[in-house]
Amino acid sequence: MFKKFRKNDDKQMQHDALDLQHIPEHIAIIMDGNGRWAKQRKMPRIKGHYQGMETIKAITRAASDLDVKYLTLYAFSTENWSRPQEEINYIMGLPVNFLNTFLPELIEKNVKVETIGFMDELPTKTIQAIEEAKLKTADNTGLTLIFAINYGGRAEVMNGIHQVIKQYKNASDSEIDQLSEKEFSRYLMTSEFPDPDLLIRTSGEQRISNFLIWQLSYSEFIFNEKMWPEFSEEDLTACIKTYQSRQRRFGGL
Ligand code: FPP
Numbered sequence: 001m002f003k004k005f006r007k008n009d010d011k012q013m014q015h016d017a018l019d020l021q022h023i024p025e026h027i028a029i030i031m032d033g034n035g036r037w038a039k040q041r042k043m044p045r046i047k048g049h050y051q052g053m054e055t056i057k058a059i060t061r062a063a064s065d066l067d068v069k070y071l072t073l074y075a076f077s078t079e080n081w082s083r084p085q086e087e088i089n090y091i092m093g094l095p096v097n098f099l100n101t102f103l104p105e106l107i108e109k110n111v112k113v114e115t116i117g118f119m120d121e122l123p124t125k126t127i128q129a130i131e132e133a134k135l136k137t138a139d140n141t142g143l144t145l146i147f148a149i150n151y152g153g154r155a156e157v158m159n160g161i162h163q164v165i166k167q168y169k170n171a172s173d174s175e176i177d178q179l180s181e182k183e184f185s186r187y188l189m190t191s192e193f194p195d196p197d198l199l200i201r202t203s204g205e206q207r208i209s210n211f212l213i214w215q216l217s218y219s220e221f222i223f224n225e226k227m228w229p230e231f232s233e234e235d236l237t238a239c240i241k242t243y244q245s246r247q248r249r250f251g252g253l
Pocket of ligand 1: 032036037049052076080091147
């Protein structure tokens with residue numbers, strides 16, 4: 001009991017130091033280190049993914065409570081298909097498990113579920129679970145929780161280029177020259193969302209691994225040493241505090 005009280009006390013202190021007026025509107029996370037977390041505990045890799053799913057619940061709750069508007073999570077990349085089939089099958093089952101156990105709370109918290117990525121290449125059961133969640137949360141106005149599944153930044157940009165070429169096939173040279181960055185953004189899978197203010201990658205790796213390569217141009221990057229399954233609400237708060245201590249200049253002075 002005393003321990004619980006202490007923990008809540010610490011949490012309160014962390015929150016007190018946060019500037020609640022300047023919470024990043026959009027946080028994107030590369031959830032890395034599930035496999036290593038499991039290996040360190042002599043457990044199979046899939047245990048790490050299961051625990052990673054539990055972390056998603058905790059971080060979604062925390063982001064929603066802090067009034068973050070968009071949370072984008074890199075759940076499966078276009079490159080992850082090269083993993084062993086058994087691991088892929090397990091990861092593809094996780095959205096089903098996640099939504100079976102968590103959708104009522106997402107609805108209660110006014111969270112809207114969205115995705116980016118090539119959804120039609122996923123197993124039917126995965127698509128069905130996600131489509132149901134999208135439908136049931138479509139009118140929610142709180143946090144937008146965006147899963148990047150079968151997503152790759154270069155593939156997304158190429159897909160956008162293909163769309164533009166089709167759209168502009170009868171256009172004049174000057175019309176093509178006038179295509180702006182803002183206009184091109186409308187052809188990306190993120191067209192409905194603002195660019196991330198903050199990118200967090202767990203597990204100590206320092207690269208972006210083909211995640212949101214267009215949208216992260218001016219984001220702040222924070223590389224956290226913890227493995228994703230052990231990343232906590234307090235870690236999220238600490239990352240936001242670091243973000244708040246930085247000055248974003250967007251190329252100006
Ligand atoms: C990175 O760790 C993690 C992944 C590639 C998969 C992440 C997926 C989830 C957490 C579950 C998704 C669930 C829902 C609800 C969409 P890694 O396996 O690359 O770890 P390692 O670098 O230590 O091997």
